[in-house]
Amino acid sequence: AQTVTQSQPEMSVQEAETVTLSCTYDTSENNYYLFWYKQPPSRQMILVIRQEAYKQQNATENRFSVNFQKAAKSFSLKISDSQLGDTAMYFCAFILTGGGNKLTFGTGTQLKVEL
Amino acid sequence: DGGITQSPKYLFRKEGQNVTLSCEQNLNHDAMYWYRQDPGQGLRLIYYSQIVNDFQKGDIAEGYSVSREKKESFPLTVTSAQKNPTAFYLCASSTSPASIYFGEGSWLTVV
8 A cells, every 4th residue: 555654744934935845655666646735724725746756857836846756755845935825734645657546645744934 | 617516615414414515527537536634634535436337435435425427426425324524525536647636625514
């Protein structure tokens, strides 16, 4: 079974600073996707960034980037130039490629961006 | 607009009562999912369906039931067998593992 671990229940960062959220996962498979989702107080799940396991290049989306270390099974999220609107719960998630598979989530990291 | 609609947004259940949460999507997605979210925990999979008239149990299916009679609909029934149903419930759909869309969720409270 696949597992996802987020070891930082809470983090805080000053506005305009950079913060990194950690995520590790466990799988014996080679083909999968990794995701970071943002959940603001509205509870809407918003996709932040996606990484395909077969791609060595780290994914980036504007201020968001990942450090994907496949051998170490690590998938951290870096938020640059943090903004107040980044305050939210962040979930790391994993899914095997191919049909019939399920998206597995970590327990989340509550990020607070402060003035 | 295309998307996933969950209703009701808030629902109260009395002890021993069954309740049904609705999930409708107009994205023409084959796969649909139900997740439960509790404080301090990530989302846990209740049931999922890859195709009409077929569905599989997730990690915490006990006390829940689903149906998939139409492609666009995947209702979740919380039965009286679910001893601790108070939670936030999220429905999702996808056309591929790389692209999963979520509804806005439903809050269920036992009174």
